[in-house]
Amino acid sequence: ETRLTMSSWLPSGHPLVRDVMVPWANSVEEATEGRVKVVMLPSALGHPRVHYDLAAEGQADITYSAHGYTPGRFSLYKMVEFPFGGDSAEATSAAYWQVYNKYLSKADEHKDVKLLGLFTHGPGHIHNSRRSVKSAADMQGLKLRVGGGIMNELSTALGAVSLQQPSSSTYEMVSSGVADGTLFPLESVPAFNIQDKTTYTTLVPGGLYNFSFFVVMNKDRFESLPEEDQAAIEKVSGETLARLAGRMWDTQDAKGLEAIEANGNEVLTADEAFMNEIRTASEPMVQEWLKQAEAAGVDGAAALAEFRELSRELAKD
Amino acid sequence: MEASLIGFAALMVLILARVPLGIAMAIVGVVGFALVQQVTYGNPRGWSISLNMVASTAFDTGLAYGLSVVPLFLLMGNLITESGMSKQLYRAANAFLGHFKGGLALATVVSCGAFSAVCGSSMATSATMAKVAMPSMREYKYSDGLATGAIAAGGSLGILIPPSVILVVYGLMTETDIGKLFIAGLIPGIIGILLYMVAVIVTVRLKPDSGPAGARSSWKERLISLKGVWGINLIFIIVMGGIYAGIFTPTEAAGIGASGAFLIAMFSGKLSAKMMYRSLSNAARTTAMLFFLVIGALIFSNFINMTGMPMMLRDWVVEQGFSLFMVLVILIAIYLLLGCALESMSMILLTVPVFYPMVQAMGMDLIWFGILVVVVTEISLITPPVGMNVFVLRGVVPDVKLSTIFRGVVPFWLADILRLVLIASIPSLSLLLPNTLG
Amino acid sequence: MKASLRASAGSREVVVLLYRHLLSGTAAIVMFMMMLVTLIDVLGRYLFSSPLNGAYELTELMLAAVIFLGLPLITAEGGHIAVDLLDSFFGGWGQRIQNGLIEVINVFAFGTFTWVLWEHALKVQRYADTTAVLQIPLSWLAFMMAITTGLATLALVLRLIFGSSRLFAQGEQ
Ligand code: NA
Ligand code: NA
Numbered sequence: 040e041t042r043l044t045m046s047s048w049l050p051s052g053h054p055l056v057r058d059v060m061v062p063w064a065n066s067v068e069e070a071t072e073g074r075v076k077v078v079m080l081p082s083a084l085g086h087p088r089v090h091y092d093l094a095a096e097g098q099a100d101i102t103y104s105a106h107g108y109t110p111g112r113f114s115l116y117k118m119v120e121f122p123f124g125g126d127s128a129e130a131t132s133a134a135y136w137q138v139y140n141k142y143l144s145k146a147d148e149h150k151d152v153k154l155l156g157l158f159t160h161g162p163g164h165i166h167n168s169r170r171s172v173k174s175a176a177d178m179q180g181l182k183l184r185v186g187g188g189i190m191n192e193l194s195t196a197l198g199a200v201s202l203q204q205p206s207s208s209t210y211e212m213v214s215s216g217v218a219d220g221t222l223f224p225l226e227s228v229p230a231f232n233i234q235d236k237t238t239y240t241t242l243v244p245g246g247l248y249n250f251s252f253f254v255v256m257n258k259d260r261f262e263s264l265p266e267e268d269q270a271a272i273e274k275v276s277g278e279t280l281a282r283l284a285g286r287m288w289d290t291q292d293a294k295g296l297e298a299i300e301a302n303g304n305e306v307l308t309a310d311e312a313f314m315n316e317i318r319t320a321s322e323p324m325v326q327e328w329l330k331q332a333e334a335a336g337v338d339g340a341a342a343l344a345e346f347r348e349l350s351r352e353l354a355k356d
Numbered sequence: 357m358e359a360s361l362i363g364f365a366a367l368m369v370l371i372l373a374r375v376p377l378g379i380a381m382a383i384v385g386v387v388g389f390a391l392v393q394q395v396t397y398g399n400p401r402g403w404s405i406s407l408n409m410v411a412s413t414a415f416d417t418g419l420a421y422g423l424s425v426v427p428l429f430l431l432m433g434n435l436i437t438e439s440g441m442s443k444q445l446y447r448a449a450n451a452f453l454g455h456f457k458g459g460l461a462l463a464t465v466v467s468c469g470a471f472s473a474v475c476g477s478s479m480a481t482s483a484t485m486a487k488v489a490m491p492s493m494r495e496y497k498y499s500d501g502l503a504t505g506a507i508a509a510g511g512s513l514g515i516l517i518p519p520s521v522i523l524v525v526y527g528l529m530t531e532t533d534i535g536k537l538f539i540a541g542l543i544p545g546i547i548g549i550l551l552y553m554v555a556v557i558v559t560v561r562l563k564p565d566s567g568p569a570g571a572r573s574s575w576k577e578r579l580i581s582l583k584g585v586w587g588i589n590l591i592f593i594i595v596m597g598g599i600y601a602g603i604f605t606p607t608e609a610a611g612i613g614a615s616g617a618f619l620i621a622m623f624s625g626k627l628s629a630k631m632m633y634r635s636l637s638n639a640a641r642t643t644a645m646l647f648f649l650v651i652g653a654l655i656f657s658n659f660i661n662m663t664g665m666p667m668m669l670r671d672w673v674v675e676q677g678f679s680l681f682m683v684l685v686i687l688i689a690i691y692l693l694l695g696c697a698l699e700s701m702s703m704i705l706l707t708v709p710v711f712y713p714m715v716q717a718m719g720m721d722l723i724w725f726g727i728l729v730v731v732v733t734e735i736s737l738i739t740p741p742v743g744m745n746v747f748v749l750r751g752v753v754p755d756v757k758l759s760t761i762f763r764g765v766v767p768f769w770l771a772d773i774l775r776l777v778l779i780a781s782i783p784s785l786s787l788l789l790p791n792t793l794g
Numbered sequence: 795m796k797a798s799l800r801a802s803a804g805s806r807e808v809v810v811l812l813y814r815h816l817l818s819g820t821a822a823i824v825m826f827m828m829m830l831v832t833l834i835d836v837l838g839r840y841l842f843s844s845p846l847n848g849a850y851e852l853t854e855l856m857l858a859a860v861i862f863l864g865l866p867l868i869t870a871e872g873g874h875i876a877v878d879l880l881d882s883f884f885g886g887w888g889q890r891i892q893n894g895l896i897e898v899i900n901v902f903a904f905g906t907f908t909w910v911l912w913e914h915a916l917k918v919q920r921y922a923d924t925t926a927v928l929q930i931p932l933s934w935l936a937f938m939m940a941i942t943t944g945l946a947t948l949a950l951v952l953r954l955i956f957g958s959s960r961l962f963a964q965g966e967q
Contacts, residue, residue: 042398078397082661084409086416092917098405111924111931151886180843187926200843203927204850208421208605210531216602232531375896376874379903410907411914415936418858421850424828427860431825604836611832611853618829636822637867644864644871699875741877758878 041075041264043256046099048083048090054226058287060103063254063280068269077101077262095151097257106251107188114331115143116251118343119159120189121328122321123245123314125350128292131249131287132158134349136281142342152255153262155272156280160224161292162246163190166214166237167220168213170304173241175316184212184221189324190248194222196320209233222247225295226288238304247317254280359396360665363388369476369658371697377618377742378652381702385655386410392662409658414651421607423650425521426701427643428610429476432617432634436474437484437586439621444584445470446488451573451581457487458560458567461506462553464489468510469549470585472517473592474617476524476610478700482511486752489646492570499566500756501764502559508745509552509768512734515700517545519613521594522704522730524606529704530712532722534606535599536790540723543714543785544731547778551771559767587620608747646701651704666710673714680718684780687711688732695736699744703733727786731779735772738765811944816866828856828918848927855925869904870949881882898953904947911940932967 045064049056056079064077084093090104091112106116118138125131135157165172167181178248179198185191187203195201202218206227212218213233220237226247228234254276299306309317327345332339363384370380386406394402417423436442447773449463449470456462468485475481486507493503515522518538527534560567573581583626598604605610621627660666673683694703708729715725736743746761801952810845835849846852868874 044397044399080397080662081664081667082658084405084658085412088923089412089416092921096404096408097401098408107926109920109921109923110926111841111929140796161962182839200839202839202845204421207528208607211528211534211605211607215535215599215605216532217605217608371877373892373896374876375899376876378874379900381909383899383903396798407906407910408914411910414911415858415914415918416941418861418935418939419854419856421854424853424857427825427857428829430834431829537847566912604832608832608836611829612836614829615833633819633822636825637818638819640818640825640860640864641868641871641873643866643897644861644868645875647861648865649875742875746877747875 040073043075043077043078043100044080044082045101045261046080046089046090046093047103048085051079052286054287054291055284058290059162059280060283062076063179063275063283064149066275069271071268075268075272091152092252094257096253097260099257100260101155101256104254106253107186110187113148114328115146115148115335115337116262117155117189117324117328118143118339118346120249120334121325121343122193122243122247123318123347124159124162124249125245125347125354126160126162126352127280127285127350128159128288130352131350131354132198132281132285132356133278133353134346135159135251136285138342138346138348141345142337146337149253149255149337151258153258154253155256155276156254156284158252158281158284158288159249159255160242160288161226161249163222163248164243165220165226165241165247166223166228166233168216169219169239169241171239171241171307173307173310174313175320182217182219184209184218185348189285189321192324193248193317193321196323197316204268206231213237218331224250224288224292225299228295229298230291230295234299234302234304238302240299240304240306242308243317244308244314251282266288292354357663357665357668358393358764359388359772360663362614362658363656363659368697371410372741377699378648381649381656382410385652385657385659387716388653388659389662392659397595404529410655413654413658417647417651422525423647425476425524425607426646427612427639427775428614429519429521430480431473431635432610432614432641433477433480433590434612434639435486435617435627436471436619437487438631439587439617439624439626441584441587441621442467442471442484443488444548444581445588446485446492448578448581448585450492450570451578454570455572457564457569458502458556459561459566460489460493460498460570461502461556462752464493464503464506465510465549465552465556468507469513469517469545470588472513472545474588474595474613475514476519476613478512478514478734479646479744479748481514482726483748483752486490486749488551490753496568496570498568499563499764500753502556502563502566503764504746504749504753504756504764505543505559505764505768506509506552506556508738508743508749509555510549510763511745511748511773512737512772513545513548516541516548516727516730516734518542519606519609520730521610522700522733523726524610525701526726526729527606527706528706529708530716530722530726532726534788536723537686537726538596538599538606539793540727540786540790541730543726543787544779545692546776547765547775547785548731548734550565550773551775552768555771575615587624590620591616620722620766646699649699650705651700653698653706657706660706670710670714680715680720683718684713684720684728687715688780691729691732692735695732697742698736699742700733700737703736704729721783721787723790724786728776731772731776735769735776738769738772763786813870813949815941817863817867817945821860823869824856824859824863828853828860831856844883849928851925851927853929855935856944859938862939866942866945866949867948870953872953897950901947901950901954904943904950908940908944911936911943916938 049054069075087104088108090102093099094102106113119135175197182200183194184204185194185201191201191203199309209221209231213236369385390406393399403428446467449467452465455461472481518541523537527537594611594616597607599609740762831849831852835846912961918936919933
């Protein structure tokens, strides 16, 4: 029996751990008929941003984290973080895995590890305590808590005052009134306990932004496994894992929307004019990314188009 | 489980052998972590993992935004002290209380409480008040025990009376409204001042030589002395007002408070470049000293977490089907015990993540729990062998023996236990203000 | 002989002063900037609706810098917290052995700490990690941490060789 360790930086009750990582670990044990067991370490071996390194160096055998936590290291993942990636996390995640393997894997950005899976959370929307946001004009001067990267650039381009803080600061900033609101997927609004404050939600069809996650394993450890076990792990990972994670986010988003509506908050959907404003605002970022993709030897335009198309297709199933 | 007990024992041995606290925690943490990885999890890379863990813990703790309140609150305290505002505070308290028996100690307790309203750290409060109050208590022949005891205990109010470094960190860890936590600390803080005053009065009653009466001030002198405290009042209003008006976050309040103290000191013409340099660089020194402890504590707690002890403890408590009251009694006992060996910030970082989900699940208000945790932590500051406030005092008055200070602290320690019982049994002492004003 | 001893003592003092003011001067500047960043960020947010770009991460970087600039100072000055309650248990010889052992433990611990931080810095450099908004490379910070911890180790070694207390006085008086 081989015991593989997994370092997890989210609390054990978080849906990403409870409904994704733990069931996946069980499926690994099942698929290898008990020859490989994934042991969840009782506490994280470090900050979320070091979790890629942890697996690369073998401090833990398996880890998960987000590409955006280590700015400067990866660039192609941004493909899934631009606006209008898709409404279903399961579909965007599955599309992400397929397009990654077809186009992005050429650049070999995850060369230090064995890549087990990629996924996104649900579409990101706008939540605030001030007013209904129906256009970029309504965004003017709105103080929004945003993470780094595309969220930040986009909200600034739309006229908001972007307060860059990690999501863990959201409650402090929103409840104290320092921030008027935040950009979040629906799941996070009740998860960070801000639904009483952010009484106006604007849903952006396809999402204003998204977020890219990975699951990785130490390369030597993976290669040291017998081939049949390697194959068994790959079978329950990849797209299967992406869909498992995406499904979880979709379920949580639905619950989030319920909590927001139960609180009597206003929920409206962005119209075509606002969507165009978002599209225009994001265009320079997309162009910049296309250049980065080209430099990495990847056909970015084709990848992005296929990702959006595929995610729409898959969402229909 | 056994591993964690052995770890605690090894830690005590190293600490009592006078290995610096941060180093002792780090050594036990690294060795324990490596061994648990190898033995329990069968990971052959145990040692390299453990050493990597040290580096990333140090690096990540350095980059922890929430902890930026520590140096900035320290700087605020330094600037207030350098500009003479703390001296004037003590002078005012003395003008009103000095002529009673034990009056200088009473004034010390009151000015510690008032200084706590502009200083986020207990150590900074006791260091400041020691420099201000010790000379005059010596002049009036106060016993070293009473004098240092009053300062060490009074200084502990620094983390309860808002603003407070510890309450900010607690709030960030538990996602509790820091503004509400701050205001919740007010009544327990005032009870603390009153009970410490009782402790002084009782001590002087039992040992009249320990605190002779000082000079009586006229009402005119008293009114004049009050003029010296406007700066401190203004800073308190800026910091707390800004938080409640939603102008800045409690984390940012530290930077704003320090800026406020800097501007007030500069415009009152009392701040020379040299004093500014001293305030800044000594804030950096104290920050380094504290964070070295925090890094050591986090390394140690990584090891303890890896043994699975916290989860076993939680499961055990749940299995026993204890009432909330029983759980609180157990937790307080654990805190008092840990408080002997740990420094306040390390203690909070080590315990709160383990305990708060437990009491929250049992329906306890997290603001009340936060205040309770801070009050027990205050006690740890004056409990031997590791009592940070006592160490700070020793730094300021090196000729007084550690054992003298610990003996002098006893009446205040008893007052603390009484306050702890009050706060644990009457939740509204902590919750009244946040529930009505929040 | 005597003269050369005096000269070497004099240059030692110069080194100590350099060590001290370079570190504490830099720490003081960073500390002041840290205060200023919050002030500018908050004022900008309210008065001009434009908060300071990257204030959050600047604060983080400066916090780390303050800690690790202060570390060699506090180490050289013997300012780490230790418990001396049981010291009277040992006699003169016992105490001397105890002191020696503790100093060796300190040097060993800080030496190891320096080494792992250096390895970590090389790693951060290899990965070219940056901050999120201003894209400031994190490697310079990681190297600074390793270097200042190295200075702390050096101070401990000097204390071990020359005997401690008079070499570095405590704090800015
Ligand atoms: Na305070
Ligand atoms: Na203690």
